Amino acid sequence: MKYIIPFLIVISFNSFSQNKPSDPLAHTYSIVARDAETGEMAVAVQSHWFSVGTAVSWGEAGVGVVATQSFTNKSFGPRGLAMMKSGLSPQQAMDSLINNDEGEAFRQVAILNSEGQVASHTGAKCIDEAGHINGDNFSVQANMMLNKSVVPAMENAWKSNKDLRLAERMVEVLKAAQAEGGDIRGKQSAALLIVKGEASEEPWNDKVLDLRVDDHENPISELDRLVKVFRAYEHMNQGDLYVEKGAMQEAMNEYNAAMEMFPRNLEMQYWTAITLANDGKMDRAVKMLQKIYQEDANWRELTKRLPKVGLLEVEEKDLIRLTH
Template sequence: MIRIKKTLLMLSSAFAVATGTAQSQAQVFKAEEPLAHTYSIVARDPKTGEMAVGVQSHWFSVGTAVPWVEAGVGVVATQSFVNKSYGPLGLQLLKEGKTAEEALAILLAKDEAREVRQVSILDSKGNVATHTGKQCIRYAGHITGKNFSVQANMMLTDKVWPAMAKAFERSEGQPLAERVLIAMQAAEQEGGDIRGKQSAALVVVKGQRSEQPWDDKIIDLRVDDHEKPLDELARLLKVHRAYEHMNNGDLAIEKGQMQKAMEEYGKAEAMFPENLEMKYWHAIGLASSGQVDAAAKILREVYRKDDNWRELTARLPEVGLLNVSKKDLEKLLKAK
C-alpha cells in the first residue's frame, strides 16, 4: 500500500509539473482513487429494458470501482483516475430528472481533474453521454452508439474501442450480458490494456425498478484477481445461466409441470455434467414428485462421488424439503 501511495504521488507531481497546477494537486489526486486504466461498456437492451456495465482492467478488483447501477435509473462507468463519486452522484442526478448529458456536465464542472477522468453515463431510456479527458493515457477514446457506449484508456492500440463497438452491434439478438462479454472479448483480441489483465466485472439490472429492489440486479459477477479474467467471467456467466435453468425447474415442479421441470434440469446438467449440486436437487425434485426410482438412480451416482450427500438426504424430511414415505426414504438413502 505504501508503494502504491508513493507511485500515485509521483504521478501526481509529474502531472502537476506538466500542467502547471502543482498547488491544487493535493485535492485533485488522492491515494484512494484507483488507477483503473481499462476498457468498459455501458449498454441497454431496448426490448427488455435491461442495462449493463462490463469492465476489465489490469487492476485488482476493478468491479468495486468502475461499475455503478440502479434499476429504472441508469448505469455509470467511471475509470482512468477513478472518481468513485461519479457513480452514486451520477445516478442521483438521473433520478432528479437530469439527462445523461446534463448529469455528466454537472459532474465534470465540479471536478478539477476532469481531464484525467473517463466516464460514461447511460439512462433507462438508452440515452448515453461519455467523456474522455485530454490527459487520459493513450491510447484512449470512446464511441457512443444507439443504447451503448464503449470507452478505453491506456490501451495497447487505438483499435480496442472500435472493435468493441463493432462486436456489440453485430451481436444484436443475443442476451445483453452475453453481448457485453462479446464486446470485451473483442477488446482483448485487439490487445486490451497495455499492462495486461487482472480483473473484470459484469453487472446487469432491470430496466424498471420493482417493488422488490433487492431482486432488481439480475447479474452481478466479479473476477477480482485472475490470469485470464474474461475467461473466468465467461465461465461464471455460464454457471449463472445453468442455475437459472435449475431455478426454472424448481418453479415448474411447484406448479406440477414435470415435463418442463425435467427439460430445465436437463439443460442445466448438460451445461455442467459434473456438477453434483445440480444432479442432487434434480433427484430430490423427482423424488418429491413421486418418481422415486428415477431419483434413486441419480442419487446413486451422486453418492458414489461424495457420500455426504446421502447424509443431507436424511436431513431433508425433518425440515419439509423431502416429503416421501419412510419406505421411499429408505430406498433413496440406500441407493448404491
C-alpha cells in the same frame, strides 16, 4: 486513501500537474449499454487492477448505469445516478460532474439512462491510447490501451452481436477489446453488472446480475464461464418454480437443461434426483443418487434430513432405498 503503483511513480512526479487527483487508479476498458428489447442496462469492464468492479461500475434499475474510470472518482457513480433519478439527462449529469471536478482532465466517464441516451467524457490527460465511441443504447471507452484499435473493436462487437442476450453480448465486447491488445499492462479483473429497465416494488429483485472476477490470470474467460453458470442456475430456479406448482414434467425439463450445461455439477444432479423421488420415479432417483454418493457421501446425509422440512415426501421404505 491514495494508491500509487510503482510504474506510475515517475509519471506522477514528472508529467502530471499539481491538481492530479489522489483517487484510486482504474485504467481500463468498459462498456455501458442497454438492451433495446428488454430495457435492461449493463456495465462490463476489465482492467489490470484488483477488483475493478468495486470502483468502475454502478447502476440502478429504472434509472441508468455509470462507468467511472482512469483516475476513478467513485462518487460519479452514485451522484450520476441520483442526478438522472431527479430528471437530468446523461449529458446534464455529466456536465455537472465534470464541471465541478478539478481532476476532470484525468477522468474517463460514461453515463447511460433508461431511455438509452448516453454521455461520455475522456479527459485530455487520460493515458494513451484513450478514447470513447457512443451511440443509441451504448458507449464504449478505454484508456491506457496497447493501441488505438481497441475502442473501434468494442463498438463493432456490440453492433455485430445483436442476436445475443445482454450479458453474453457485453462479454463479447470485452473479448473484442482484449483481442485487439486491451490494457497495455495486461489482465487482472473483470466485472459485469446488469439492472432492470424499470424499477419495481421489490428493489432486492431489480439487480439482474452482478458478477465480479477480482483477481484472475484470464478474467474475461472466467467472467464468460460465470455467465454460463448463471444461465444454468436460471434453469434450476425455473425448475424449482415448476415444482412449487406441481408441474413436474416442466420442472424436469428445466433441470435437464441445467445438467446438460454443467453435467459435472453435483448440486444440479442432486435436486433433479430429489424431484424425481418426490414425483414417484424412485428407480431413476436411486440410480442418480448412488452416483452422487460415490463422489461425495455428504449428500446421503443431506437426503436423510430433507423429510423433516418437507423437501422430500416419501414413505419410509423409499427413504431407506434413497439413502442406502
